[in-house]
Amino acid sequence: MMDILRFATAGSVDDGKSTLIGRLLYDTKTVFQDQIDAVEKVSHDRGDDYVDLALLTDGLRAEREQGITIDVAYRYFATPNRKFIIADTPGHIQYTRNMVTGASTADLALVLVDARKGLVEQSRRHAFLASLLQVPHLVLVVNKMDLVDYSQEVYENIREEFTQFAAKLRVPDLTVMPVSALKGDNVVTRSANMPWYEGPSLLHHLENVHVASDRNLIDVRFPVQYVIRPQSDEWHDYRGYAGQVLGGILKKGDEVIVLPSGYTSKILSVETADGEVDEAYAPMSVTVRLEDEIDVSRGDMICRPNNQPTVAQDIDAMICWMDESAPMRVGAKYSIKHTTRTARTIVKGLQYRLDVNTLHRDEEANELTLNEIGRVRLRTTVPLMADDYSRNRNTGGFVLVDEGTNRTVAAGMITEAS
């Protein structure tokens, strides 16, 4: 069966992320001829020496004018084994929030480094963000090897430095590879220019990395999204709780508890429009019906009595601040969106701000400005059904929204709830 791998690019500006994606699409012959023609024409009109493959993803007018990526581009391609959803993200620090957008749903992140420059602050920031978002698989792509004479020494030094940095992060699976996005070395096929490199090509790695085991099949988590109550004679007494399974396996007959109320019942059926299903698991969208008439509404969570999330109003979390118009300050109030529940929250404290370069914790800090990361304590108006983000990305992640501007101002990852 064909599965899907979602991956995102990351790394500093101009390290070759978009070029790499362009090369991958081009060399797998998954770009359409009219798109190639269009890109060739633009490159030719600009007087480029070669076709700028980055134009395959840099689709906005401003991006083409400035030669940088501003927002995520989503691209799709498939090989006989897998469908790929690519998020090509910007390296420019100003657009870090767009990188975070692309990486939040990724199974794998490609962190690019320019072989001439080695690790720079932005490579560390992005690697750190990928680990904070707990993207399960990380690939350090040492790019532009053509500009360093395909030197093994250059590659090994960068690999060594990054491995040391990554040891301080939570990176479950790290792979390192030398490539030239421009020339195609080690992108789709292994390169004769680097005989000293014994690993797979990038494409081979993407096709074979094992992602099935990254899902949580243990902790049943079913946030109620919408209550289906048909206003028709035929379905008069029907009451179904629609939602997407975020963890575990739900079956007919299972004993369940509804949080935060604590009422218990049994699953009468798990249904879709195509009929009953034997089992529901992440990320299926289903409708659950219960044996008892109890009060259940949007924002409630259905789980198993012996395996519950923490029902809490005090939340400790890592926050990535994404708003340029105002910093996050202690005492400020925001709207918080977590699973299908929306509440209000106040920032009770900022434990520390993190320096992404050194990973030093500044405990004196009293605000977070654009792109800064810190650990905060929040108090919410109503309880959230929270898991540690490390246990479940979907029940451990939340966003903060400014109640005045309606902008999404922060991404949060729960570290502890009480």
Add this chain to the structure above:
Amino acid sequence: MNSPAHDYQLSQLDLLEAEAIFIMREVVAEFERPVLLFSGGKDSIVMLKLAEKAFYPARIPFAVMHVDTGHNFDEVLALRDERVAELKVQLIVASVQEAIDSGQVVEPPDGTRNRIQTPVLLDALEKHRFTAIFGGARRDEDKARAKERIFSFRDEFGQWDPKNQRPELWNLYNGRIHTGESIRVFPLSNWTELDIWHYIKREEIELPSIYYAHEREVFDRDGMLFAVHEKKQPKPGEEVFTEMVRYRTVGDASLTAAVRSEADTVDLVIDEVASTRVTERGATRGDDKFSEAAMEDRKREGYF
């Protein structure tokens, strides 16, 4: 979906379906006045199918709106009316012809109505005070669409600002807006043309017959095959001939071209789409050939 001893993996179609249904339910739970834009094309037909599934056994809890350019294929309108009746949803037609007649918009000299759809759309959205608008756009269609969020914020003029999009993390969609603003929602964002066709096959979805190969009188203009239509006549010197063709996209009949094809069944269309070397818009849309950033510009103005 009744494979016995499995490894709890969903197929790619099931993943895409689950995501689209989740998005639709989010919108209905959070917005007072959603509406679904329905053109009668394959993507909007698939979107309507997903809406049917998302709220089953209840009825689809929102209206369907067609921005009618007046340049339609008859088969498309017939299927539109059939589906709407079957699903018992309300159909709102926003007519470009009426807007021209009342002087609200001016028909361009070349007779194409793509660009003047936008003010008609925006006007209808405002009149009905719709706050969330489902569109069937897919990111694989165009390089500007590839950049757009699933929940795409539009200001009080309906405009998209590509340099200032809201971050969108995990499956948490921010639908907060002020009065007059709106969100365009794209449940099919992550589907490709091929996914759409696999889904049409799996779900046995009926499409307007013009999506399948048939004989038609056409003429060649700028390398594209246009049907001879009341609103699209050959110029002197453009020879009319009969060809086996089908449509890959269905839009304004004066702008949408047909492609040569022998694919007269779903399976044959899937084979054709899987091996094609040209994007669907590249092959069939006169409107996107004007400039490098045609779609981006139209979206900035408030287009779908």
